[in-house]
Amino acid sequence: MARVCEISGKRPRVGNNVSHANNKTKRRFYPNLQTKRFFIPEENKWVTLKVSAKVIKTINLKGISAVIKEARQKGTLTANI
Numbered sequence: 001m002a003r004v005c006e007i008s009g010k011r012p013r014v015g016n017n018v019s020h021a022n023n024k025t026k027r028r029f030y031p032n033l034q035t036k037r038f039f040i041p042e043e044n045k046w047v048t049l050k051v052s053a054k055v056i057k058t059i060n061l062k063g064i065s066a067v068i069k070e071a072r073q074k075g076t077l078t079a080n081i
Contacts, residue, residue, distance in 0.1 A: 003030055005052040007067060009076035038064045040081070049079055 004011045010031040016024040032053040037046050042065055051059075059067050071077035 003033060004050075004078065005031055005033060005055060006049050006079040007051050007055045007071045007077060009078070010052050010054075040064055040068075047079070047081055 002011075012031065013029045015027055015029055017027045018024055033050055034053060034056060035048060035050050036056060037048050038059065039046050055067070068077065068081055
């Protein structure tokens, strides 16, 4: 499964490892993804999502329904909700 947040669309970024001798080699910066279950009261069901830690904080602040609605409007929602 891809390392992509199902709500925000965050994906790995590319950068460099830089040694003490200033040698540069490619590396990847991965998003902090967590698999978490959320209860959607409007639909009375549980959904399991692979989301970033930032999105978990946003869900705690705004609520799962509002966050899913915003993601649908932006077009970043990849989960089948």
